[in-house]
Amino acid sequence: MTDLLFLLASAVCLVSALAVVTRKNPIYSALSLVSFFGGLAVLFLLLRAPFVAAMQLIVYAGAILVLFLFVIMLLSLKEEELGKEKGGRFKLFAAGLAVVLALLVILPVLGSETARDDFGPESALAPRFGSAEHVGMGLFGNFALAFESTSILILAAMMGAVVIAKKRV
């Protein structure tokens, strides 16, 4: 059952990820990204991380992708503005590079026979692993500094956006 779900979700992920980069119309790309995030959420569930799965759907598939779509629709690009497909040789090179990078990651994982059991049996996990409570304890415990530092990051990004976008300095 788990294997079947895994295969199904991975297939959805692979197909929609490919669609994101191959579709010419940005709206189709963004919508493919939604279905990719859906498949990814299922994969997170299979890895016993229900909280991350829920966040994946709510934050990425829900909020961020809606923003993407808004921006694309506001720009309302016409067919001619999207331009002709160009750089065929460059694309071939990029595809080749992507395959090499993928192999660089996949081969080591396949090579290790214990890859599947690296995380140990379920009983080895902390109780309530992957729950909101568990994640929260981590955020305000061992990872408190990293959690707080993200707010510096967001502040800097906000200032940067304002200073680039506003009319008069």
Next chain:
Amino acid sequence: MPTFGTAELLSLLPFGCPLLGALVVLLMDPFLVKDRPKLPLAYVGLASMLCAWASLGFLWGDRTVAWSGALAIDRFGLFLSFAIITVGALTVFATTEYARQAGIDCGEYYALLLTATSGMVLLAMANDLLLVFLGIEVMSISVYALAGITRTRQRSIEAAMKYFLLGAFATAFVLYGIALIYGATGEIRLDRIAHHMANTSLLAAGLTFLVIGFGFKVGAAPFHMWTPDAYEGAPASVTGFMAAGVKAAGFAAFLRVLVVAFGAGASSPEVSVVWTDLLWLASAGSMLLGNLAALAQTNLKRMLAWSSVAHTGYALLGIVAGEGRVGAGSAAALFYVFGYSFMTLGPFLVIALLSRNGEDFETIDDLAGLGQRRPLAAGALSLFLLSLAGLPPTVGFVGKLYVFRSAFDGGWIYLTVLGVVTTLLSVYYYLRPIVLMYMRDARRELPVAVPADWTTHFAIGLTAAAVLLLGLTPSGYLDAALAGVLSLR
């Protein structure tokens, strides 16, 4: 649930002070009189930097970790934070007149300089990969925005856009590398990764991604493509900050990750071969490409950008010679980066001094006759260029000497020879502006000094003094660099 105490709070000071300064600057900005110089903002920024500076001295001591091991308070991080905070303080304090003329002396300019400094210090002190990533991002995002802050100028926007896109690409590499390393070891703390028996091939893949990402951030060949355009297009004050601070902080994290997590003492020593192989190629490429391309430049900022690629190569040579051991090679790299941050900040401060109304004074031919008209500026610029060329009695000479010696002792003979040959080559393009300044008559009217420039003069004087002092009496700082590297153990 871990408990946090006073030690944790004190460890926040080096990067917390600039952050607090940024918040105060943002709150003060709306209450200042419009169309008047924004000096108070610069003073607040300077004060927060000085607090951070004082906290470094206070924290200086034996290695401790805070925040469940996320942050390391050791001589290594504090030593480079010293250079980073000095660079940040000089930039904030010295470029008010430049910023006013360029029309960018808004609160955000100072606040972004301060948050960038905060991110750099965080990066220099980070002891786990999560904080390394966050430090890189806080620093980079602030600097992208700063590069494009004169957004009515097309070149500035082009610089910011190129820097942003390639930087985001590099960040993705760093993050993917971190994910793979975590997958292989189950750890993000650097010292624990070292003692973890792991799936070596997966670890090597992650390390490769990480090295590529860091290569982008420090501008090493073949990942240097963004450097010339970003350095040329960004306003001179920002470029100096970028060249000195971003590079120092990037190398701090680079060196710490390689030595602590993947060094010779790690339980899978074969991975240290992976990065040594990658880095000696990058080092050789950077030294060759940077110096050769710099020969052909007519724009001073662009020439300095290519020279920064070359200097990345020399610093990488030190890291390669160190081979991940806590010894002379790594210390030489650390000292090199420390000294480089001063000698590269200097020329950009001089450019900022000579620029008027937002038009950067950047063509090498324009320098003609500067020796008679502005003897002080010309003298300082000559000193910085001589230091970059690696001539005594400057820090550039001492730094190169130690890097080359440790590389030679480590058996990297060909790489050392390449370093020496490219250094000789570089003397040509560093001396050309000096010859122009003293031996040609001015072709165009040179800008005269205005009273408000005193802060810039002061900062250039301090930087020049640092370059000379580090070159004449380097032993104390070399000892500090060695102590810094030893504190990584």
